[in-house]
Amino acid sequence: MAFFGHHMCRAFSSSAFRSVAIKHVVIIGGGQMGAGIAQVAASTGHQVTLVDTSDAILTKAVKGIEASLKRVVKKKFADKPEAGVAFIEKALRNVSIATDAAAAVQSADLALEAIVENLKVKQDLFSVLDKTAPAHTIFASNTSSLPIGDIASATSRLDRFGGLHFFNPVPMMKLVEVIGTSATSQETFDSLMNFSNALGKTSVSCKDTPGFIVNRLLVPYMLEAVRLHERGHGSKEDIDVAMKLGAGYPMGPFELLDYVGLDTAKFILDGWSAMEPTNPLFSPSPLLNKLVADGKFGKKTGEGFYKYK
Ligand SMILES: CCCCCCCCCCCCCC(=O)CC(=O)SCCNC(=O)CCNC(=O)[C@H](O)C(C)(C)COP(=O)(O)OP(=O)(O)OC[C@H]1O[C@@H](n2cnc3c(N)ncnc32)[C@H](O)[C@@H]1OP(=O)(O)O
Numbered sequence: 001m002a003f004f005g006h007h008m009c010r011a012f013s014s015s016a017f018r019s020v021a022i023k024h025v026v027i028i029g030g031g032q033m034g035a036g037i038a039q040v041a042a043s044t045g046h047q048v049t050l051v052d053t054s055d056a057i058l059t060k061a062v063k064g065i066e067a068s069l070k071r072v073v074k075k076k077f078a079d080k081p082e083a084g085v086a087f088i089e090k091a092l093r094n095v096s097i098a099t100d101a102a103a104a105v106q107s108a109d110l111a112l113e114a115i116v117e118n119l120k121v122k123q124d125l126f127s128v129l130d131k132t133a134p135a136h137t138i139f140a141s142n143t144s145s146l147p148i149g150d151i152a153s154a155t156s157r158l159d160r161f162g163g164l165h166f167f168n169p170v171p172m173m174k175l176v177e178v179i180g181t182s183a184t185s186q187e188t189f190d191s192l193m194n195f196s197n198a199l200g201k202t203s204v205s206c207k208d209t210p211g212f213i214v215n216r217l218l219v220p221y222m223l224e225a226v227r228l229h230e231r232g233h234g235s236k237e238d239i240d241v242a243m244k245l246g247a248g249y250p251m252g253p254f255e256l257l258d259y260v261g262l263d264t265a266k267f268i269l270d271g272w273s274a275m276e277p278t279n280p281l282f283s284p285s286p287l288l289n290k291l292v293a294d295g296k297f298g299k300k301t302g303e304g305f306y307k308y309k
């Protein structure tokens with residue numbers, strides 16, 4: 001089984017650009033990941049512009065950020081409720097919203113995308129942003145499964161392009177994978193590491209290889225769980241209970257798939273299947289395809305493998 005035989009080494013290129021102190025972050029995509037990253041960046045004193053395709057989506061995103069901040073302060077400021085209110089107000093003041101990404105990046109130190117998991121759509125976005133962003137602006141992708149180098153290839157700033165892979169839910173998950181391609185400069189990589197650390201996250205350095213570290217291990221596990229169920233060897237409920245109580249995972253694989261989003265899971269599976277069509281692990285899943293075709297994307301739509309209303 002090849003499972004993505006190619007291997008890309010990261011050899012830092014020299015760059016005319018110094019490492020950038022990231023103060024203004026433009027986050028494109030105000031879904032679960034973009035909103036979560038915006039929340040954490042704003043809470044740690046960064047100026048954030050959150051971009052999506054409509055005001056309605058952005059209003060929902062900001063409401064979600066406020067609700068999540070309330071959960072955070074309930075714990076963090078348990079004995080000081082006024083300080084908690086001030087913390088939320090300060091964080092929300094750091095967030096502005098926009099629907100025009102090309103205009104928003106004109107004052108950005110970092111443009112980070114968390115839009116749909118589709119190579120062409122991500123390339124189209126960065127190709128446009130490349131024309132309006134200042135020379136110093138670093139571009140980064142939060143992709144789960146696509147090669148960072150392929151996304152970067154749509155731009156003229158290969159040395160100022162890297163990956164920042166966050167985990168869902170962003171306010172709770174402590175890890176960020178920082179990915180450098182073979183063309184990412186050391187200055188850019190350092191800037192991304194510093195930014196991730198400034199968000200209070202623990203950062204690990206990753207090569208631009210399929211799935212980086214976490215998803216290289218997590219995706220096959222989730223795929224095996226679905227295959228096991230499709231073979232009739234376990235109900236999804238039993239598999240979830242087994243992995244929570246027998247392996248100590250906070251969520252079982254089906255709960256986690258619903259949490260991630262089945263639309264995103266399908267994008268990942270289809271993308272990896274295209275890269276390695278003969279690998280039976282990546283063959284289409286009738287169960288997943290049916291749920292996605294029915295608009296059952298998991299928790300975010302109220303139904304996936306399970307019902308949430
Ligand atoms: C063949 C078909 C298969 C397709 C295969 C394709 C596979 C594709 C899959 C790969 C996808 C990859 C996605 C990716 O790139 C990387 C990822 O992000 S993977 C996901 C990683 N995340 C996890 O593994 C999450 C695991 N779950 C948990 O850690 C917990 O369950 C969770 C923290 C989410 C919730 O905790 P829980 O105890 O279950 O519930 P509570 O509601 O009680 O929360 C506990 C605690 O946490 C606070 N909290 C929770 N969420 C938030 C939030 N969004 N904001 C703020 N605070 C939050 C909550 O308030 C609680 O606080 P207490 O003080 O304890 O009350």
Ligand SMILES: NC(=O)C1=CN([C@@H]2O[C@H](COP(=O)(O)OP(=O)(O)OC[C@H]3O[C@@H](n4cnc5c(N)ncnc54)[C@H](O)[C@@H]3O)[C@@H](O)[C@H]2O)C=CC1
Nearest residue numbers: 029030031032033034052053114115116117143144168260
């Ligand atoms: N869901 C997860 O657990 C994780 C997802 N990721 C990655 O993060 C990215 C986003 O995932 P989610 O937030 O879960 O998706 P989501 O579906 O919740 O949000 C995506 C958002 O992007 C917006 N969007 C799509 N195209 C756009 C464009 N051209 N311009 C502006 N906005 C656009 C959509 O309107 C939507 O609000 C994907 O690349 C995914 O692989 C990474 C880590 C974890």
